Amino acid sequence: MVNKAVEDLARARGGDAAWQAIRRRAGLEIDTFVGLRAYDDEVTTRLVAAAAAEFGLTEDAVLEAFGEHWVRYTAREGWGPLLQAQGTSVAEVLLGLDAMHARIRLAMPELRPPSFTCTVVAPGTLLLDYRSERAGLGPMVVGLVRGLGAVYQTPVEIEHVAGRADGLEHERFKVRLGAA
């Protein structure tokens, strides 16, 4: 998913030339990604680093941009219907993410999707616990949630409140949702 997001964002920003430049910089022979297929994590690491260098951004900023772009544009073609089928609001989608990932594993057993545990702590406020085998993709969650806010026309504030740096085994975000 990340790989496809990098490809799509690169193409959206600078056309095929930008994508080819990132691909060359990352030393990848794959020239396009198939949405519903698992790729080696190494590919993602190299792509994100190459895209950050190409766009002159930090890797965190690149991941955040990818997350938002993926939800708003890329997902419309591949994962979007699945994502939107989870519910009719940002909260419903977030609450259904783990079930969605469980179903994805049924269809693609080789996939190792992340886990999102969502707890409503107050009306309009959720704690989102993000667990992934892949370290360093936390900033993408911020982009994804912001993208969901845009899709469902809901003001969203997301804040990283704790994580591995604080001794947790996962990343925790606080999400505040405004009225749609």
Added chain:
Amino acid sequence: MTPATVAGGALRALEAAFPFHFAFDDAGVITRVGRSLALVEPDAVPGAAAEDLFTLVTPPGTRLLPTDVIAQERTLFLLATRGGLTLRGQMTALDAGVACFLGSPWLTSFDQLADSGLSLSDFAPHDPVADFLMLTHAQTGSLADAERLADRLQAESRLLRRAEERFRSLVESSPVGILELDLEGDVRFASPSCRRLTGLGAGEPGALRRLLDAVHPPDRRLVAAAWRGALQDGRPYVMEHRLTGADGTVRDVMISAVPLEDGYLGTVHDLTDIRELERAKDELVASVSHELRTPLTAILAFTELLESSALAGDERRMLEAIGRNAQRLRRLVGEVLVLARADAGRLAAEVGPTDLARLAAEAVESAAPLAAEAGVALQVHAAGPVVAPVDAGQIGQVLDNLVANAVSFTPAGGVVTVEVATEGDEAVLAVADTGPGVAEADLPRLFERFFQTDAGRRRGGGTGLGLAIVRTIADAHGGRVQAARRAPAGLRVTVRLPRAARSA
């Protein structure tokens, strides 16, 4: 734990596991509905008649009454809502005289889900319909990816086919022969020109051996050694030699080859016509030069004889004009001959240790009458002998051309200086004048054949070959030549020649 608590817990479990359930009594009246059923059938409320809202599609001949359905607990029930949605599930006894439908809407795509106003949060997490939708979506996505890749592959194949057609027509019409061999040396492809030149065709084995056999015998040893070297080192090969063609004629060819991953790709250029033309041109230039020089020598000799006679007035002026023009013609023939020899690779033929300071002094001495006539002073600066392996005649000509050129462009009262020195491994000859110099834009073209500056054209009399010959001779000696503007005016031409003899 009281029975009431158990019942309450069971109902919560029913609600959580089957949000689309509904129960009906032996009168066919709905007694309870799950939280999501109202989304697909808003009139499904306790008290409504089940058969008014749902049509039993299968099993056939069954009514929505507990007595009918409970007996078929192992049957899959399909019910149609009034909105056209199909509910799939099973029937079970909930209580005495009460049956319950446990199931959910049957959907085959996320679009259908959205159209029915539902989301997956309306289904129980374990509901296989949600899994089926996911699976179908994954398969549809994979199919779309496969179609996208197939379209792309088709488009790329089309481009590749067109490129191959263009390439093929180019290869087949090219006079240059193209040859591809596999690692065993068997011919994989041979263009028509290659077949004509070498007799080799596609599929023929042992091409390298056959090609070597076709090399003209006197060239064969050198060619074989070069082939072996290139094959061993896996580097490109290029060589000119003679080849006995398929028709038995001996032709001049240049064969080149580059190693590929799985073989070799080579070209065969037929140079026969070019070489014949070059030979014809050389012969023509030599012959014309000889034919021109013989009568010129006679003209100059008789002019000198006549000049010693008692001619005067107009007759003497006309005679002097004949002499000047004959000298100019002889110089032009000489220059053309030098360039023709250079083109044929026959310059710098008589190289030997030569004192360049002596050559400079001789050049200045030869130019002295011309300089005196023009009012230009000549100077030579040389610390001592500077010996370099050169063809004395040709480097003498370089100095003559440079000094004559400098004198002709220097106004009366000016100075032309010839310097001879060494710098590292090089001998340096420099001729500087105090003339008007050359425009910066003209400097790069100064040594081109027939190039003349504006000043040169205005002055007239030059051939535009003098400096071209200087560069040609310098090149033939492995040297280089450079021109630079002098401040405040003038031009400085520097010739650098290697002081060590060059290997052949």
